[in-house]
Amino acid sequence: MPEAPKNTLKPTTDYNLELKNKKTLQFIEDVTSNADEVQKKVLEEILSRNAHVEYLQTRGLNGHTDRETFKKTMPVITYEDIQPHIERIANGDTSPILSSNPISEFLT
Secondary structure, eight states: OOOOOOOOOOOOSSOOHHHHHHHHHHHHHHHHHTHHHHHHHHHHHHHHHTTTOHHHHHTTOTTOOOHHHHHHHOOOOOHHHHHHHHHHHHTTOOSSSSOSSOOOOOOO
16 A cells, blocks of 8 residues: 655744634734724725825815715715716726726626
8 A cells, every 4th residue: 555645844933823823813803893993994094095086076075084074075876876987997098087096897
């Protein structure tokens, strides 16, 4: 009967599964126990990166990146509300319409 291959991988001191799992669980705990704060930071980051895109400018956000101004200024929208902007992007317009980052594809 053939012999099983010998384990040629040597454990490294850099890889500690228990520590990695602890860090992962701590991250999950931090994110879920502070969800409101995390969401505020994420929104602030998105608004900061996209403060000068056309859509936000024409809706009156005028470069503001705070949550309160966003909530007061920006209405809840539907796909139909932004469809003309999406069509412009789909037709090759590369200006910052909805995002400061280039949009290369749309997924449904």
